Amino acid sequence: MNDALAALYPQHLATLRERTDTALARGGFEHLVVPAGRPITKFLDDQDYPFIVNPHFKHWLPLVDAPGSWLVYTPGEKPKLVFLQPRDYWHVVPEAPTGYWVDHFDIVVVRKAADAIAELPGLARSAVIGDQHCGLEDIVANNPPEVIDHLHYHRAFKTPYELELMREASRRGTRGHRAAERAFRDGASELGIHQAYLAAVGQLDAELPYASIVGLNEHGAVLHYTNFDRSAPADSRSFLIDAGASASGYASDITRTYAGKNAGEFQALIDSVDAAEQSFVARVRAGQSYPELHVHAHHVLAGVLREHGFIRMSAESAVESGVSSAFFPHGLGHGIGMQVHDVGGFQAAETGGTIAKPEGHPYLRLTRKLEAGMVVTIEPGIYFIDMLLAELKDKPFSGDIDWARVDAFRKYGGIRIEDDVVCTASEPENLTRDAFALL
CATH class of the missing domain: 3.40.350.10 (Creatinase/prolidase N-terminal domain)
Structure with missing residues (x-):
C-alpha cells in the first residue's frame, strides 16, 4: 500500500x-x-x-x-x-x-x-x-x-491519496465487522463482541474514529448506545453494530444489523432496509441534492413500514404527519474523511454561508449538493424507540398504526445499514461493499 x-x-x-x-x-x-x-x-x-x-x-x-x-x-x-x-x-x-x-x-x-x-x-x-x-x-x-x-x-473533495487511505480504513473496518458478527453468532456479550472487533481491526478504542456502538436486542433502539453489557442475554435476538476504523487519521463508518435465530420476520425487515439503502447509494451522483435524497429516503422507508404491516397510511401521509420520523429519527448520512462527521456539511460556498436543513429534519448533517470527489455515508434505519412511539399514540392518526405489530418488534430494537460512498463523475464507488467483497 x-x-x-x-x-x-x-x-x-x-x-x-x-x-x-x-x-x-x-x-x-x-x-x-x-x-x-x-x-x-x-x-x-x-x-x-x-x-x-x-x-x-x-x-x-x-x-x-x-x-x-x-x-x-x-x-x-x-x-x-x-x-x-x-x-x-x-x-x-x-x-x-x-x-x-x-x-x-x-x-x-x-x-x-x-x-x-x-x-x-x-x-x-x-x-x-x-x-x-x-x-x-x-x-x-x-x-x-x-x-x-x-x-x-x-475538504469535502478528497484527493486520490485520501481515497486510498479511506479504502484501507474500510478494509480494516470490515474485518472487524466480520469478527463481530462471528462473536454474535457464538453468543458473546456486547463487550466480548467489541473486543473481537478491536482484535480484528488491530486498533485500540482511542485509535478508532469514534466510539463503537454494539447493541444486542432492545439496545439497537438507542441510536448512540455505547454501554457494552458484560453479560450476554439469554436470547440474542438481534445485533446492531456501528463501528469504524482508522488509516493514517482517515475514517470508515460502517453499520450492519443481524437477526438471531428464529427471527425470520425481523430478517425480512432487514432485507427491505438493505435494499432501500442500496437504492439510495445508487443516487449518490454529481448534482444530487443531499437533503432531497434524505426526504426521498423517508418516503421509501415509509413504504417499507407499510409493506411490513406497521402502518396503514400512505407513504406520503406518513412523511407529512411525522410518522416516518418516529421510526427513522436521524439524518440519512454525513460527509466523512479525516473526521467521521466531517466539516463543511452545511457550507453554502467556499466563502462561507449556510444551507439550511429541510423543515422537520433537524438531525441531518449534510445539506450540500453532491459533487465528484465527495465521500458521504448512506445510513437509513428503522427503529422501535419507546419514547418516540409513545408520542404517536396521542395523535389523530394513531389508528393507522398497527400497535400490536409494533410491540412485537420492540424486542429487536432497530435496524441501521450504513455504507461509505464516493461520489464520482459516473457510478458511485461503495467503499464499504467493496471492502466486504474482498473478504
Missing part, C-alpha cells in the same frame, strides 16, 4: 498548497501555522486523555501521534515540520519521521515544546489553526474565518 500512497502523495500535497495559497490570500496572511496539539490533562489528576491530533495537521502528513509538533507553510516555500522528540524516560519517545512523505518537508527536530517558538514565523502575519490546546501557552490560535471557510469547504 505504501507504494500506492507514495505515488499519490505529491499530487495531494500540491492540492493542499493550492487551496492554502488561495485561503491565505483571501485572509491577508503570509503563513499557515498548524499545531498538532497536546494531550489534555484530566481534572485534578496528572494523567492525560488519549491524544487526538488536530485534523488540519494530519491533512498534510500522516502523523497522528506527534503531540507538540507544528506544521508551517508559506506559499512558494517547502512546507516545514517542527517535530517534538522530547528527552523522556517516562514514555515512549516518538521516532524520527520516516516514510514516503518526509522528503517533501523541511523537518526540524526540537527536544522541548518551547523550542518550537524559534522555528515559527511571525504570528501576527500567520493564520494559526487549532483549539485552545495548541501546545504553547504563548501562542493562541486565531482561526481566521476567511481561511477556515475556504479550507473546510474544499
Whole structure:
C-alpha cells in the first residue's frame, strides 16, 4: 500500500498548497501555522486523555501521534515540520519521521515544546489553526474565518491519496465487522463482541474514529448506545453494530444489523432496509441534492413500514404527519474523511454561508449538493424507540398504526445499514461493499 500512497502523495500535497495559497490570500496572511496539539490533562489528576491530533495537521502528513509538533507553510516555500522528540524516560519517545512523505518537508527536530517558538514565523502575519490546546501557552490560535471557510469547504473533495487511505480504513473496518458478527453468532456479550472487533481491526478504542456502538436486542433502539453489557442475554435476538476504523487519521463508518435465530420476520425487515439503502447509494451522483435524497429516503422507508404491516397510511401521509420520523429519527448520512462527521456539511460556498436543513429534519448533517470527489455515508434505519412511539399514540392518526405489530418488534430494537460512498463523475464507488467483497 505504501507504494500506492507514495505515488499519490505529491499530487495531494500540491492540492493542499493550492487551496492554502488561495485561503491565505483571501485572509491577508503570509503563513499557515498548524499545531498538532497536546494531550489534555484530566481534572485534578496528572494523567492525560488519549491524544487526538488536530485534523488540519494530519491533512498534510500522516502523523497522528506527534503531540507538540507544528506544521508551517508559506506559499512558494517547502512546507516545514517542527517535530517534538522530547528527552523522556517516562514514555515512549516518538521516532524520527520516516516514510514516503518526509522528503517533501523541511523537518526540524526540537527536544522541548518551547523550542518550537524559534522555528515559527511571525504570528501576527500567520493564520494559526487549532483549539485552545495548541501546545504553547504563548501562542493562541486565531482561526481566521476567511481561511477556515475556504479550507473546510474544499475538504469535502478528497484527493486520490485520501481515497486510498479511506479504502484501507474500510478494509480494516470490515474485518472487524466480520469478527463481530462471528462473536454474535457464538453468543458473546456486547463487550466480548467489541473486543473481537478491536482484535480484528488491530486498533485500540482511542485509535478508532469514534466510539463503537454494539447493541444486542432492545439496545439497537438507542441510536448512540455505547454501554457494552458484560453479560450476554439469554436470547440474542438481534445485533446492531456501528463501528469504524482508522488509516493514517482517515475514517470508515460502517453499520450492519443481524437477526438471531428464529427471527425470520425481523430478517425480512432487514432485507427491505438493505435494499432501500442500496437504492439510495445508487443516487449518490454529481448534482444530487443531499437533503432531497434524505426526504426521498423517508418516503421509501415509509413504504417499507407499510409493506411490513406497521402502518396503514400512505407513504406520503406518513412523511407529512411525522410518522416516518418516529421510526427513522436521524439524518440519512454525513460527509466523512479525516473526521467521521466531517466539516463543511452545511457550507453554502467556499466563502462561507449556510444551507439550511429541510423543515422537520433537524438531525441531518449534510445539506450540500453532491459533487465528484465527495465521500458521504448512506445510513437509513428503522427503529422501535419507546419514547418516540409513545408520542404517536396521542395523535389523530394513531389508528393507522398497527400497535400490536409494533410491540412485537420492540424486542429487536432497530435496524441501521450504513455504507461509505464516493461520489464520482459516473457510478458511485461503495467503499464499504467493496471492502466486504474482498473478504
